Amino acid sequence: MLKNSAPLPSVRRLPLYLTVLEEFSREGREWISTTDFSEVLFLKPIQVRKDLAHTGIIGKPKKGFKVDELISTIYNFLGWNNLTEAFLVGSGALGSALLGYEGFQRHGLNIVAAFDVSSDIIGKTIHGKEILSMDKLPDLAKRMQVKLGIITVPSSGAQQAADSLVEAGISGIWNFSPIKLQVPETVVVQREDISSGLAVLSVKLGRFD
Amino acid sequence: MLKNSAPLPSVRRLPLYLTVLEEFSREGREWISTTDFSEVLFLKPIQVRKDLAHTGIIGKPKKGFKVDELISTIYNFLGWNNLTEAFLVGSGALGSALLGYEGFQRHGLNIVAAFDVSSDIIGKTIHGKEILSMDKLPDLAKRMQVKLGIITVPSSGAQQAADSLVEAGISGIWNFSPIKLQVPETVVVQREDISSGLAVLSVKLGRFD
DNA sequence: TAGATTGTTAATCGATTAACAATC
DNA sequence: TAGATTGTTAATCGATTAACAATC
Numbered sequence: 001m002l003k004n005s006a007p008l009p010s011v012r013r014l015p016l017y018l019t020v021l022e023e024f025s026r027e028g029r030e031w032i033s034t035t036d037f038s039e040v041l042f043l044k045p046i047q048v049r050k051d052l053a054h055t056g057i058i059g060k061p062k063k064g065f066k067v068d069e070l071i072s073t074i075y076n077f078l079g080w081n082n083l084t085e086a087f088l089v090g091s092g093a094l095g096s097a098l099l100g101y102e103g104f105q106r107h108g109l110n111i112v113a114a115f116d117v118s119s120d121i122i123g124k125t126i127h128g129k130e131i132l133s134m135d136k137l138p139d140l141a142k143r144m145q146v147k148l149g150i151i152t153v154p155s156s157g158a159q160q161a162a163d164s165l166v167e168a169g170i171s172g173i174w175n176f177s178p179i180k181l182q183v184p185e186t187v188v189v190q191r192e193d194i195s196s197g198l199a200v201l202s203v204k205l206g207r208f209d
Numbered sequence: 210m211l212k213n214s215a216p217l218p219s220v221r222r223l224p225l226y227l228t229v230l231e232e233f234s235r236e237g238r239e240w241i242s243t244t245d246f247s248e249v250l251f252l253k254p255i256q257v258r259k260d261l262a263h264t265g266i267i268g269k270p271k272k273g274f275k276v277d278e279l280i281s282t283i284y285n286f287l288g289w290n291n292l293t294e295a296f297l298v299g300s301g302a303l304g305s306a307l308l309g310y311e312g313f314q315r316h317g318l319n320i321v322a323a324f325d326v327s328s329d330i331i332g333k334t335i336h337g338k339e340i341l342s343m344d345k346l347p348d349l350a351k352r353m354q355v356k357l358g359i360i361t362v363p364s365s366g367a368q369q370a371a372d373s374l375v376e377a378g379i380s381g382i383w384n385f386s387p388i389k390l391q392v393p394e395t396v397v398v399q400r401e402d403i404s405s406g407l408a409v410l411s412v413k414l415g416r417f418d
Numbered sequence: 419t420a421g422a423t424t425g426t427t428a429a430t431c432g433a434t435t436a437a438c439a440a441t442c
Numbered sequence: 443t444a445g446a447t448t449g450t451t452a453a454t455c456g457a458t459t460a461a462c463a464a465t466c
Contacts, residue, residue, distance in 0.1 A: 243424085273423070
């Protein structure tokens with residue numbers, strides 16, 4: 001069952017606050033106020049205040065929030081303080097890019113193995129990780145207790161990739177293919193759709209005269 | 210000035226409808242109804258109807274919409290029927306992935322040149338495109354009348370990349386770095402934030418008991 | 419014809435914004 | 443103290459959903 005928590009638009013803004021907080025932290029500043037955030041991010045202070053309130057942090061009137069405390073509260077809220085191990089399925093251009101992104105470690109994500117169906121790629125090493133055959137997925141998932149799958153295969157193979165992951169007992173899927181996956185309702189799916197973003201950009205560009 | 214158009218959440222769903230439409234088209238089906246969409250995408254028919262209405266398409270009671278007509282109406286609405294030329298700044302892992310993504314052509318996007326600051330990469334060819342030095346950007350942008358820039362550099366270099374693009378007369382930026390760019394208000398920026406998606410996924414996963 | 423589906427107007431829901439007392 | 447900023451309650455806004463007459 002789904003508990004209710006912060007509104008998802010608020011959740012989406014939290015990583016943005018983290019980038020500002022880390023900047024403040026590097027500069028050695030102890031306090032940050034919602035007006036500080038709003039100036040950098042062009043948001044209204046009240047929105048920042050509401051968003052932060054969802055994490056449970058308590059501020060101090062006149063001062064704001066303790067930078068380090070707020071950082072750890074947000075990390076905690078997102079569960080990014082302990083690593084989640086993930087499998088990546090589809091080691092083409094996008095998959096390779098994700099394999100090479102070091103930022104995931106800081107965001108609680110550790111890609112422990114990568115898979116592909118193409119014999120051209122299987123056995124090769126990308127960003128220090130060997131690409132394995134899909135046959136190895138079920139056993140390895142159960143053995144390593146991996147709970148998260150990342151799908152970066154072309155649309156035509158996405159459903160099949162999802163089926164394999166579900167079959168292997170995964171409980172969440174990060175789906176980078178532009179299709180809607182059919183999965184049991186116990187499995188959480190987050191679709192990351194670059195074409196949605198491009199659509200918004202296109203409309204915004206077309207809207208100017 | 211910004212005209213008002215469809216709500217952005219609706220715009221974000223349009224590419225999803227396109228994937229269903231292209232499937233129907235391949236199968237040679239002439240008509241599609243909002244109930245057809247809703248079954249595949251797990252959306253309510255009324256929402257699909259509202260979304261499609263924003264594109265100006267007119268349906269037929271009892272039948273639905275003509276598949277081919279709807280496809281071209283959506284393409285037209287998004288401006289994806291004619292190509293926009295773009296520059297890509299930052300040719301690391303993510304930049305390379307975008308350079309190699311053939312799907313952009315169908316979405317009206319043509320990456321005509323790629324740039325980087327690192328002398329290790331400049332001169333190399335990635336997915337058939339030579340990586341150029343940033344010095345070449347302003348002249349080339351003006352000469353080619355390029356209006357769109359894609360930023361795939363690490364956060365630390367993102368603002369500088371944006372400044373170069375703005376200086377070169379670009380009118381839109383697709384920003385893949387996790388920071389808020391400071392640009393004149395005549396420039397449209399669309400931020401594509403993978404960590405927002407990861408935050409949502411993390412919260413959804415954490416919300417189950 | 420009967421009934422599935424459209425387009426449109428109204429109701430609901432949820433997120434954003436405003437207002438303001440409490441506080442350091 | 444005075445005033446900036448918090449936390450909370452209420453008002454507004456915009457998107458989603460419902461209702462229903464029109465239509466093929």
